[in-house]
Amino acid sequence: LKMAYSFICEDEYYLVWDSDTLPLKKIEFFSKNNNPFFSYKSFEKNDLVYFNTINKIFNYNIKLNSETKSYVVEHMLFKTEIMKELIFNIENNAELEGNSFFEKILNSISKKHINLSGFSEFETYVAFTRKNYPDLYEFRHWNNLRCGKVFVGSNPNKKVLDWISKEFITISIERYDKEWKIFRFDFLKRINFKYIYMFSSPIIIVKHNIRMFLRKYFKNFILKLKNKILK
Numbered sequence: 292l293k294m295a296y297s298f299i300c301e302d303e304y305y306l307v308w309d310s311d312t313l314p315l316k317k318i319e320f321f322s323k324n325n326n327p328f329f330s331y332k333s334f335e336k337n338d339l340v341y342f343n344t345i346n347k348i349f350n351y352n353i354k355l356n357s358e359t360k361s362y363v364v365e366h367m368l369f370k371t372e373i374m375k376e377l378i379f380n381i382e383n384n385a386e387l388e389g390n391s392f393f394e395k396i397l398n399s400i401s402k403k404h405i406n407l408s409g410f411s412e413f414e415t416y417v418a419f420t421r422k423n424y425p426d427l428y429e430f431r432h433w434n435n436l437r438c439g440k441v442f443v444g445s446n447p448n449k450k451v452l453d454w455i456s457k458e459f460i461t462i463s464i465e466r467y468d469k470e471w472k473i474f475r476f477d478f479l480k481r482i483n484f485k486y487i488y489m490f491s492s493p494i495i496i497v498k499h500n501i502r503m504f505l506r507k508y509f510k511n512f513i514l515k516l517k518n519k520i521l522k
Contacts, residue, residue, distance in 0.1 A: 293412045294392070297374035307412075309365040312435065312463045315456035320368050322429045327368045329417060330433035331360035338363060340404045341411040345418045347399045348381050353418060362417045364433040365463055369416060373427075377419045403511060435461045438495050440468035442487070444475075451480070458485050467502075 293307045304327060306320065321327055338361050342353050378392045387395035400409035420428060436442070436455060439462035443451045447464075455462055471491075473479075479487060 293369075294374055294378055294416075297369065297371045297378070300371045302371065304368050304370050306368050307366060309463065311465055312365040312461050313439075313452065314461050315452055315459060318460065324429070326427065326429045327370065329362060329420075329428045329430050330364045330366065331362050331430060332364050332433050332435070334359040334361045338411070338414065340401070340409050341414045342418075343401060343404075344396070344399050344410050345415050348384065348387060348396060348415070349419065349422075350384075350386075351418065351422070360430075362413045363411055364413070365435055365461060367413045367416065370420075370427070373420055373424065374416065376423075377416060380419070403514065433461075434459050435463060436488075437463050437465070438468055438499070440464045440466075441471050441491070441495060442474050442484075444470040454480050454484055457483065458488065 296305060296307075304320075319328075341363075345351060346353055381387065381392040381395050382390075384395065388398040389395040396410055397405070436459040439447075439455070443455065443462070443464070445464060447455075447462075452462065474487075
């Protein structure tokens, strides 16, 4: 959907925005030079599989290094004509199985990763654009609070969002997170959120890594079990 919208879009650019993410302040999507922005965050090892798919569908050889950035940042400004060109490029690749671009993408994802996504529209668009239109976009670091539900629950009020906005541009309220009841105490709102986040984030990261490990383990276990049954 994020990609195919380019065929009905009548504007030069269109913005894709994750519906679980709230803006906390005014956001510009073009630089002073009138160039669109690519927003990025620190790279995560869970994103490595995206590049295996990108390398296959475009015959690229993307080399990752310690300065690699992640462009999976809950939004992206797509240039309509570039996205259409990207799709045509995939569909014209005779080495890929399938007819439509989405069939070819699905068939390019490793079976062991397809149940964990294995593909990112954002990373794919960035890789294609940086190779073919390297001077079009400018880059900026993006500061999103990914685990927002932990701190503010599912229905935060304006006062709480203003508190978060001192440190973050956006906040994501993801359904699989659980609110920590301790953050309901009003006295914590008098403390700079930077310090609250600094002390809480190591615990959140550990919990996230455990959840991702278990998710991957059980999904792969079910996939192997399914293959054995089919055999």
